Amino acid sequence: MFMTPMNTRIKSYLTSVLIALLLWPVLSCSEDDVNKPIKENPTSDDPLDIYIQENFTDKYGVAVRYTYVDRYVEAGKRVTPPERDLVIPMLDFLTEYWIEPFINVPNGRKFFEDFVPAEMVFIGSFIYNPDGTVTLGTADAGARITLTEVNNIDPSDQQWVFRQLGTIYHEFAHIVHQNFNLPPNWQTISPEGYTSSGSWYTLSNAEALERGFVSPYATSSFNEDFAETVAFLLFHPDFYDIYINDEPGCTTSDCDRRNEGRAKLRQKYNAVLAHYKQHTKVDLLEVRELIQEKF
Amino acid sequence: MKKLIYSLLFLVLIACQDNDTNEFDKSADERVAEAIANLKADLTAPDNGWKLKYRPVDGSGSYYVFLKFEDDRTVNIRTDLGAEDGKYFDQTLTYRIDNSLGLELIIENYSFFAYLFELDDATFEAEFEFLYANKTPSGELVFTSKSDTFIPVTTLVFEEAEAGEDDAFLGTEVSENLNIMADDFDNFSPSMKLTYADRNIELYLAMDDVKRTIDITRAVRKSNPAVFESLDFSSPYIIRGDSIVLDNLFSGTFVGVNVSIQSIRLTTLTESEITICTDPMTVHAYEGTTSANDDVVLESTLFDLNGRSFATLSDFYISPLGYIFNNGQSAAEAIANDIHGALAMQMYYNYDGGFYAIGFIIQNDNGTITFALREFTPVLTGNNLVFNFAPDISIFGEPDTDADIENVNIYLEALTEGDNTYVFELDEGLYEFFNPCTGWSFVFYDAYQ
Numbered sequence: 001m002f003m004t005p006m007n008t009r010i011k012s013y014l015t016s017v018l019i020a021l022l023l024w025p026v027l028s029c030s031e032d033d034v035n036k037p038i039k040e041n042p043t044s045d046d047p048l049d050i051y052i053q054e055n056f057t058d059k060y061g062v063a064v065r066y067t068y069v070d071r072y073v074e075a076g077k078r079v080t081p082p083e084r085d086l087v088i089p090m091l092d093f094l095t096e097y098w099i100e101p102f103i104n105v106p107n108g109r110k111f112f113e114d115f116v117p118a119e120m121v122f123i124g125s126f127i128y129n130p131d132g133t134v135t136l137g138t139a140d141a142g143a144r145i146t147l148t149e150v151n152n153i154d155p156s157d158q159q160w161v162f163r164q165l166g167t168i169y170h171e172f173a174h175i176v177h178q179n180f181n182l183p184p185n186w187q188t189i190s191p192e193g194y195t196s197s198g199s200w201y202t203l204s205n206a207e208a209l210e211r212g213f214v215s216p217y218a219t220s221s222f223n224e225d226f227a228e229t230v231a232f233l234l235f236h237p238d239f240y241d242i243y244i245n246d247e248p249g250c251t252t253s254d255c256d257r258r259n260e261g262r263a264k265l266r267q268k269y270n271a272v273l274a275h276y277k278q279h280t281k282v283d284l285l286e287v288r289e290l291i292q293e294k295f
Numbered sequence: 296m297k298k299l300i301y302s303l304l305f306l307v308l309i310a311c312q313d314n315d316t317n318e319f320d321k322s323a324d325e326r327v328a329e330a331i332a333n334l335k336a337d338l339t340a341p342d343n344g345w346k347l348k349y350r351p352v353d354g355s356g357s358y359y360v361f362l363k364f365e366d367d368r369t370v371n372i373r374t375d376l377g378a379e380d381g382k383y384f385d386q387t388l389t390y391r392i393d394n395s396l397g398l399e400l401i402i403e404n405y406s407f408f409a410y411l412f413e414l415d416d417a418t419f420e421a422e423f424e425f426l427y428a429n430k431t432p433s434g435e436l437v438f439t440s441k442s443d444t445f446i447p448v449t450t451l452v453f454e455e456a457e458a459g460e461d462d463a464f465l466g467t468e469v470s471e472n473l474n475i476m477a478d479d480f481d482n483f484s485p486s487m488k489l490t491y492a493d494r495n496i497e498l499y500l501a502m503d504d505v506k507r508t509i510d511i512t513r514a515v516r517k518s519n520p521a522v523f524e525s526l527d528f529s530s531p532y533i534i535r536g537d538s539i540v541l542d543n544l545f546s547g548t549f550v551g552v553n554v555s556i557q558s559i560r561l562t563t564l565t566e567s568e569i570t571i572c573t574d575p576m577t578v579h580a581y582e583g584t585t586s587a588n589d590d591v592v593l594e595s596t597l598f599d600l601n602g603r604s605f606a607t608l609s610d611f612y613i614s615p616l617g618y619i620f621n622n623g624q625s626a627a628e629a630i631a632n633d634i635h636g637a638l639a640m641q642m643y644y645n646y647d648g649g650f651y652a653i654g655f656i657i658q659n660d661n662g663t664i665t666f667a668l669r670e671f672t673p674v675l676t677g678n679n680l681v682f683n684f685a686p687d688i689s690i691f692g693e694p695d696t697d698a699d700i701e702n703v704n705i706y707l708e709a710l711t712e713g714d715n716t717y718v719f720e721l722d723e724g725l726y727e728f729f730n731p732c733t734g735w736s737f738v739f740y741d742a743y744q
Contacts (some may be wrong), residue, residue: 046368046389067403070424078442079416080409084388089493124405151405206704254660 212264356507377470572732604676
């Protein structure tokens, strides 16, 4: 048969009809399955699972996934599971640096319990990407936070601690804007500073600051800017010196540009604090104080 | 086409008529559960567990692995991989059997398998998820890798282990002793020398005790080291009990001596002291016998003549701050603090017809570049490089720098203290400049590559 554009379209249409017809019986004959019981995971008798259930899941409503399940990681990315012996120390770390600072400030417990993600996934290694880069942590629509580098746990290693806290506070902040939107006028504070898709990593920290952002990654979108600002506000010991307080007596244009960036960051700082107070009743400065006491 | 549509409509109409007809006695879920239970029963059946000769990827060495699966989802894994202080000699972890496209066996926690999987930023192509393939007529369980990205994917054959076989096959003592020897000088490219007791030959070699490969690079006449022969022999190996067994036979006449090695049985580790630094250093020697029945001694050594090739390969080398290590730990942060704006180390070696200098390239706050270099007159003996520095640091580029230039000497001293800089070839165009007395390593690459 000689193929023309017209009969190509007809064939395509008919193919669609055939596929729809072939699927229809499958879908339409499933009536008997409606009342099938929903499968439930059997209760584990693994002592580690029991510990997690009693000390984390029952207490805070967070399921902790520490055994390897490939669907928790995007296809093509390579990770290793955590060491069993490091799961409890990691939970202790999260309790000390994330849960306790939030639940020990006024209104913090309710905020935490209402908005804590349902699931945490522990990865032992980095997430190794096919292009040779690594990913430090991810969040999935506020429902799941994935923490990497659990096998490198070392609370005395400030860089490791900052990477973990940067991830957890960042992802927990996403939940706030997902529920209460961004602060009013957030998009108008540094609109020219955002980078085009996928190019944030070409910026240096200094360039990000000059644009009014706490990090290059913050320039990637309004939402990431909000989450990064909250995370840095909470964990960075030198947050005020680097990002908020102007350098006095500037004599160079670089210094002037940094202070211009800080003026924008002061607006963001005030907007973040007000937004949390208005919608969550939590004073982030009180949370920051409890966190900073631990360093 | 009309006929086809009518036929399909007919099929649609009859599709719901035999709703209760099931080609199988059991539902899909029941059949999956049964398959999982059958595999679990097979895995847990042997009294002594399973023996696996595991080669993660073509070209790597192999490992004997003994696995004992239990009903409670735990698996005991015994190996002789000596990495991380023997952590992987004996581990009890959890496993899971899943069903996706087929049955999968997953070692759920970080294990011997995960350690190998993560090597080289998880590109080594080891695996900890296995797809069940089949059970052979002789009862072996065959799995394939789920995560391999190259074809052919790794095949793993679980053979039923016999009583006591694990202790006979696993060479944990050999593995531990080789680790001890690799730590003698604690550099990235430990070099070894195999000396024949009764024959006039020494072999220089490098062993990767994780990937289990051996490279024999040079044969030297014991009575006259000036007589040598470059070699290019590589082989994967496996440790079996007290022996290193090569996959490929090393055989031939070198510096006039005919030798052959298929395996080396290692017996006694001894230690001694050398005094090249202020404090004596402990080094080790491992006595053994080759498969050709020659008595040999395997020793760690600082001498690796391949390292001296840097002098002729290029005249300009770079070591980024991330390539500089103080006793195995990155020194990048300390250097950045001491030398404001430091970008990398540079070494000019016979550059432009006779310029020898080493130091740092520095970016000043105003964007200008300063080169803070110390010129030197080299003396290269074997792979030992003595610098003979000029008295002062020379400044090139922008003379007005924000960095404290004198701090450059901190790192030059770490590199050259006691004239004990030894150069090792890590890879083509990549060299480790190592000082055993300070423990500092500076990894330079050919700037033109």
